[in-house]
Amino acid sequence: MNILLQQLTEEVNARGYSEKTLTSYLAANDHLIRYFDPPIDTIGVCALFNDGDGVFELARMAVSPVFHGKGYGKQLIKHCLLKLKEIDAKKVYLVSNTKLASAIGLYKKYGFQTVSEGQHPIYSRANIVMERHIL
Numbered sequence: 001m002n003i004l005l006q007q008l009t010e011e012v013n014a015r016g017y018s019e020k021t022l023t024s025y026l027a028a029n030d031h032l033i034r035y036f037d038p039p040i041d042t043i044g045v046c047a048l049f050n051d052g053d054g055v056f057e058l059a060r061m062a063v064s065p066v067f068h069g070k071g072y073g074k075q076l077i078k079h080c081l082l083k084l085k086e087i088d089a090k091k092v093y094l095v096s097n098t099k100l101a102s103a104i105g106l107y108k109k110y111g112f113q114t115v116s117e118g119q120h121p122i123y124s125r126a127n128i129v130m131e132r133h134i135l
Contacts, residue, residue, distance in 0.1 A: 054090030093131035
């Protein structure tokens with residue numbers, strides 16, 4: 001699971017923040033959600049990046065393959081949506097790939113709608129953008 005945390009750290013660093021400021025950055029502006037069940041290692045992670053004006057990106061949502069099919073992805077996305085409501089977010093979007101059929105199905109189940117399909121201009125592996133308004 002450390003690879004997921006590493007990828008999340010790389011995402012934050014790509015936005016111009018050093019690893020040293022990762023914790024304070026996430027605490028002050030965005031939210032890292034790490035679901036774990038001690039003494040088991042991390043089960044899943046995701047982040048909510050604040051783009052301003054009440055718009056957040058749901059990024060790097062992943063569940064360790066060992067825990068696939070056990071409902072942890074549903075728990076993570078529910079927690080994200082509750083957190084977004086708690087912080088008065090207006091909208092959340094995500095960037096993904098249509099090859100990840102189970103993830104796309106999960107996003108649709110929780111109200112995300114496709115905004116665009118096709119090669120993403122920034123993320124080379126992404127070909128779908130989805131969003132959902134927070135009520």
